Amino acid sequence: MADGIKPQPGIMDIALYEGGVSHLDGVSNVLKLSSNENPLGPSDAAKEAFSRAVHQLHRYPSTDHVGLRTAIGDVWGVDPDRVICGVGSDEILHFMCQCYVGPGDEVIHTEHGFAIYRIATLAAGGTPVEVRERERVTDVDAILEACNERTKLVFIANPNNPTGTMIGQSELARLAEGLPSQAILVLDGAYAEYIEAYDAGLALVEARNNVVMTRTFSKIYGLGGMRVGWGYGPREIIEVMNRIRGPFNMSSAALAAAEAAVRDTDYTEKCRVDNARMREWMATALAELGVPSDTSTANFVLARFADEAEADACDEALRKAGIIVRKVAGYKLPHCLRITVGDESACRRVVHAVAQFKGAVK
Numbered sequence: 001m002a003d004g005i006k007p008q009p010g011i012m013d014i015a016l017y018e019g020g021v022s023h024l025d026g027v028s029n030v031l032k033l034s035s036n037e038n039p040l041g042p043s044d045a046a047k048e049a050f051s052r053a054v055h056q057l058h059r060y061p062s063t064d065h066v067g068l069r070t071a072i073g074d075v076w077g078v079d080p081d082r083v084i085c086g087v088g089s090d091e092i093l094h095f096m097c098q099c100y101v102g103p104g105d106e107v108i109h110t111e112h113g114f115a116i117y118r119i120a121t122l123a124a125g126g127t128p129v130e131v132r133e134r135e136r137v138t139d140v141d142a143i144l145e146a147c148n149e150r151t152k153l154v155f156i157a158n159p160n161n162p163t164g165t166m167i168g169q170s171e172l173a174r175l176a177e178g179l180p181s182q183a184i185l186v187l188d189g190a191y192a193e194y195i196e197a198y199d200a201g202l203a204l205v206e207a208r209n210n211v212v213m214t215r216t217f218s219k220i221y222g223l224g225g226m227r228v229g230w231g232y233g234p235r236e237i238i239e240v241m242n243r244i245r246g247p248f249n250m251s252s253a254a255l256a257a258a259e260a261a262v263r264d265t266d267y268t269e270k271c272r273v274d275n276a277r278m279r280e281w282m283a284t285a286l287a288e289l290g291v292p293s294d295t296s297t298a299n300f301v302l303a304r305f306a307d308e309a310e311a312d313a314c315d316e317a318l319r320k321a322g323i324i325v326r327k328v329a330g331y332k333l334p335h336c337l338r339i340t341v342g343d344e345s346a347c348r349r350v351v352h353a354v355a356q357f358k359g360a361v362k
Contacts, residue, residue, distance in 0.1 A: 137163070163333075179210060194298055212234075302328070304335060
């Protein structure tokens with residue numbers, strides 16, 4: 001690169017993101033449990049909507065996403081005019097940083113928080129500030145202690161990835177109330193649909209002017225390959241983000257599939273119930289093998305081993321059995337493996353492999 005050509009400050013501090021491994025050399029029957037995908041895939045309604053979209057691929061997509069925003073409003077009881085749609089919820093998180101963070105500004109995230117929070121902050125020239133968690137749970141007091149006049153955003157995933165833990169509504173409200181006046185609380189609800197009757201912080205968004213909620217179609221809706229997410233917040237903040245949103249950021253196929261997916265509430269509920277059943281079974285079975293985990297409220301469990309060496313050895317044993325899980329040393333959890341909740345056969349297969357590793361079965 002020429003001497004005078006340099007990227008913006010912060011860009012070179014971003015490590016290239018490494019997604020979950022999806023294949024193993026020499027193994028044909030691979031079981032991928034590394035990316036928290038819905039093992040049932042999208043609903044039939046979403047697949048049919050995607051198929052129909054092929055007839056309009058020569059047309060530009062909607063610029064206002066009114067169909068999807070209306071569907072989200074109908075299902076979740078939100079004002080469609082205060083919904084913004086993005087290329088996964090990641091794009092909404094980047095929008096927040098682009099709009100409200102610059103050099104000298106600080107953005108708070110927790111020590112085991114999603115990697116995108118740090119990446120989006122650095123990309124905007126801001127300074128990420130990591131605060132401790134309390135036994136892998138968001139610590140509101142630690143966050144409030146870290147706030148100052150430079151704090152612009154606070155990112156909280158609730159439930160959190162990769163820990164699977166969450167905090168209650170009263171703690172969220174205490175956090176929002178305690179933030180400095182210039183700061184915005186961003187509640188990342190990527191896994192919110194896995195919790196029965198949880199509003200992902202919606203009541204808090206409606207009650208305050210400093211809270212934004214983000215959601216995704218990549219998890220329970222089974223549309224990770226389509227890249228669709230949405231955000232909801234005060235009208236003024238949504239209007240600011242729409243100023244930098246690309247007019248055609250969402251494809252017609254993605255919009256159609258997501259609209260059908262969100263309206264198919266029976267299928268969503270089936271996915272939630274199935275996940276809860278198999279998550280409890282898998283967590284209990286692993287605990288009986290001496291591999292504990294915190295109570296998860298998402299579609300994965302964070303399995304804890306004695307130390308990093310045992311976690312690495314188990315990961316290698318699982319790979320030899322054709323099973324891919326997620327090592328999370330990059331999230332400062334080197335002694336843990338994050339295991340997606342698959343269907344029943346997948347959960348039984350991974351537990352059997354861990355049992356073999358532990359010497360519990362031959």
